[in-house]
Structures are given as C-alpha cells and as structure tokens.
Amino acid sequence: MNLRDFIRDIPDFPVEGVMFRDVTPLLKNAHAFKTAIDKMVEMLSDLDFSCIVAPEARGFIFGSVISYVMNKGFVPIRKPGKLPYETASIKYDLEYGTAELQMHVDGLIKNERVVLIDDVLATGGTAYAIAQLVQKLEATMVGMGFLVELSYLNPKSKLKDFDVRSLIVY
Structure with a gap:
C-alpha cells in the first residue's frame, strides 16, 4: 500500500504559496490508518523509551494510538490555558509571530x-x-517520529541533535 495515495495536496493553504499535506483521507481509510500506525511503530521499535509526547491536534491522534500499541505512557502538549494542572511552558518563534506550548x-x-x-x-x-x-522538565528526548516530513523546508537543520524518523518524505 502506498500511503502517499491517502495524503491530499491542498495548494495555497493556509496561505498562498504553501502546499498543505492533508492526512485526513488517511485517517478516514481504516486500512491506510492501520498501516501507517503499524509502520510508525516498526520505525520506532528499536528506541528505548517509556513515554510519548505529542502536540495537539493531530499529534494526539497518532501519539495516543502508538503509545497504546507500544504500551508506553502518553503526555499531551497543549496550547496555553488548556491543561487543568500546573504547567511548564515554552515560547517559540513562528514565521508570523510567536507561539507557546x-x-x-x-x-x-x-x-x-x-x-x-x-x-x-x-x-x-x-x-x-x-x-x-522536555529538557526543561529534565527528561531526555531519544527520538522523534513523524508520519510526513517536508524535507524541502529543511526541518532537520533545527533538529540535528535528535534522532528524527519520518515514514513519508516529500
């Protein structure tokens, strides 16, 4: 099964000049979704870890299912004001401003x-x-797993100190 067949290209979204890779068709197709999860689990199987962290919103979908399959803990990462208990925060720059997690x-x-x-x-x-x-909380990031990587944006230049793994690379 070619999982790329289940990723829809949407030009000029969310802004002009951007090619958005929409994974919702993959999520809708049970066989494609299961195949993607199984392949991501296999991709991460040699890593020694006890917990998965994942950001909202689609990170929750993949992260929680993979943590269940691999019998690992799951910790959600959210935007400010969404978690009920005391939080640790990180602010970072975006192309169009700043964000916080x-x-x-x-x-x-x-x-x-x-x-x-x-x-x-x-x-x-x-x-x-x-x-x-993660480092702020004195834990160790041993790997990062993604369904899709947009290599033409050169994301690994920011992540050269980390073990980055992607199932589908554009």
Whole structure:
C-alpha cells in the first residue's frame, strides 16, 4: 500500500504559496490508518523509551494510538490555558509571530526517556520547542517520529541533535 495515495495536496493553504499535506483521507481509510500506525511503530521499535509526547491536534491522534500499541505512557502538549494542572511552558518563534506550548509539570519524571510523535514535520520549529520543553522538565528526548516530513523546508537543520524518523518524505 502506498500511503502517499491517502495524503491530499491542498495548494495555497493556509496561505498562498504553501502546499498543505492533508492526512485526513488517511485517517478516514481504516486500512491506510492501520498501516501507517503499524509502520510508525516498526520505525520506532528499536528506541528505548517509556513515554510519548505529542502536540495537539493531530499529534494526539497518532501519539495516543502508538503509545497504546507500544504500551508506553502518553503526555499531551497543549496550547496555553488548556491543561487543568500546573504547567511548564515554552515560547517559540513562528514565521508570523510567536507561539507557546505547555505540558503538566508532573507529566515527565527526571531522566525519563521520551519520543515525540506528530503527523507532519515542516520547519522543525514546533518539534524543537517541544524538545526544549522536555529538557526543561529534565527528561531526555531519544527520538522523534513523524508520519510526513517536508524535507524541502529543511526541518532537520533545527533538529540535528535528535534522532528524527519520518515514514513519508516529500
């Protein structure tokens, strides 16, 4: 099965000049979704870790399912004001401004080995910010797994200190 057949290209979204890679057709097709999860699990199977961190929204979809299949903990990373308990935060720059991500301060324990899961790796900015947030909580980012990588945006230049793995590379 070619999973690229289930990723829809949407030109000029969210802004002109951007080719958006829409994974919702893959999610809709049970066989494609299962195949993607199985292949991502296989891609990460040699890593030694106990917990997956994933950002909202589509990171939750892939991260929670992979954590279930691999019998690992799952820690959500959210935008400010969405988590009910005390949080640790990281602010980072975007092309058009700044953003902030949070996780519960007790979401990770010192020296815990974690993997980041998300649907798309674009510029690497969000992944790098999440790695900084993990380090802030004194845990260790041992790997990052993505369904799709947009290599033409050179995201790995920001993530050269991390083990970055992607199932589909454009």
